[in-house]
């Protein structure tokens with residue numbers, strides 16, 4: 001997996017991204033409940049794409065949302081939709097950016113397979129958490145559907161998504177996993193800073 005190829009892959013798909021999005025409010029509600037998104041929190045949306053969750057964070061009265069994405073086209077579309085001063089978008093590699101603050105909720109939604117070094121990413125994100133903060137890795141589809149997707153068009157820009165137990169085992173010791181769900185419609189692993 002090479003980052004230039006990841007950028008090219010998502011830049012090419014950005015214009016159609018929102019039109020192809022299949023949304024389920026109930027799945028997103030489950031994921032954001034697990035992620036601890038509630039009034040007053042700050043959120044780091046890792047690999048935010050076009051910002052598909054920004055409205056959901058704001059609907060829950062998040063105090064601050066930072067979205068970060070490595071694809072300039074995805075980030076450009078996310079920026080073009082910004083209407084609220086609580087939201088900012090950074091275009092860059094989440095593995096290298098210096099974040100301006102610590103966050104109550106760090107959410108990696110539909111993006112984890114695109115990181116070549118999962119344990120390294122989790123450790124880096126854990127270091128971005130405020131005291132009592134939560135790190136959540138989630139997908140709005142089953143593990144089987146994810147495997148099919150990543151064996152197809154996205155094969156060159158992703159690695160297999162681990163089972164929840166395996167992902168939990170990759171979390172750094174400072175995090176306590178208290179949600180691990182993998183069912184026919186979603187995948188959610190969420191951990192709290194000890």
Ligand SMILES: C[S@@+](CC[C@H](N)C(=O)[O-])C[C@H]1O[C@@H](n2cnc3c(N)ncnc32)[C@H](O)[C@@H]1O
Nearest residue numbers: 010047048049069070071093094109110111114
């Ligand atoms: C499948 S898309 C998901 C986007 C969004 N979270 C959603 O659900 O619509 C994966 C995203 O990960 C981003 N990405 C991949 N590697 C990244 C990295 N190292 N840093 C930041 N973003 C990255 C891609 O540019 C892409 O927008």
